[in-house]
Amino acid sequence: MNTALEPHPRKGSERREAILVTATEVFLSEGYGRASMDQVHAKIGGSKRTLYNHFPNKEALFEAIVTAVSSRALAALEPPLGEDNLRKALFKMGENYLGVLLSPDGLALYRAMISEALHFPDLARTFFERGPGRASHYLADFFREQKAKGVVDVADPQIAAQHFLGAVRGDVHLAAALGVRKPSKQLVKMTVSQAVDTFIRGTAPASSEVET
Amino acid sequence: MNTALEPHPRKGSERREAILVTATEVFLSEGYGRASMDQVHAKIGGSKRTLYNHFPNKEALFEAIVTAVSSRALAALEPPLGEDNLRKALFKMGENYLGVLLSPDGLALYRAMISEALHFPDLARTFFERGPGRASHYLADFFREQKAKGVVDVADPQIAAQHFLGAVRGDVHLAAALGVRKPSKQLVKMTVSQAVDTFIRGTAPASSEVET
DNA sequence: TGTAAATGGTACGGTACCGTACCATTTACA
């Protein structure tokens, strides 16, 4: 109604952005519980009131962080499926998917969401739907197309997509999330490559031989 | 050296057990950060000193909890591979594996370990090795046998095992860990079943046709 | 039965943390 009620932005957007960047570092490295508003404030400098002006409380700050990092990290899940060759498409999709999950932001986000899912159910749902869920759906659509063309023979494209992506994750992602071992690029390539092989052979139409 | 230095057990072992059970409920439902020693003490009753007599601090209590729950929950990962029929063996293995991961203890343990892995690296490593890692190794051994018999044709049995188990997890486990959806037994069966189908077709020796 | 260890019950020291309160100062816009 009244435009005069709008707050003066000052360089408000920049300030907010700076706070968010710093807070993200703290929250993603420490986790929600161990991260403290005081710690964030100390790294930002200035007044604590400024921090609370932009984010009313710790929960709201965490939600803003997760939302921002999600859209940044998960954007890369856009399916690189322009490729029509099944093997190449799957390989690119798998490599890209695993790359996102194994990136520093991807791992930190995964840890944060698993940790806080029960206390931030809406956030958890959004994360799933925009992350792993979306990737599965994209791939399922791709499988449906390929199935229509008779290139693959899968009973349920949706489940098949989850299986392929699950196989790509393998134990590599789990081990990385637990900090047990950091996978090399070479291991990633090998993992994806073998997953593609098995999947293609496992879903090849009975009649035709797919070129290797 | 001196046996007189041994503490009198009183009904010490029972007391310790009771404390551990109660503490487990608190820690696994609240998570390490939100669980408090005061809260545990309140549920136990008695003196706070008794609690600290059995577990010197919060970290030690958490470690004891994780160790206990791990051996209880992960024991079920013992491979049910007495079965020699490939399809049946894989199905049983997959269903059992997913069942452990989706059990209340399995999910709570998974959340706790992902949450605290960076602060309890030794615990995280042990969990991985006795849990998912062990399951993969068992299955890899099985694949090696089957490969020797010419029943399956896999490039790398270890990676193949990770792929199969990863496919079995699919998005089901992730969604459950995030609290997004609780999978039905029927969905579990379907998921495992289709994973077995794809895997068997994908690893069948080129020459022989495996009976369906 | 006597004794050392463990327990019950309670209090509390020290610290960390969230969010608010002030007030002087600076900024953005009319």
Add this chain to the structure above:
DNA sequence: TGTAAATGGTACGGTACCGTACCATTTACA
């Protein structure tokens, strides 16, 4: 240039939490 909003800097109220301190009481074992 005047004014309202935002900021800097600091203090602090209220609470939660970890671990310790006491001391009377109970238990287990010699």
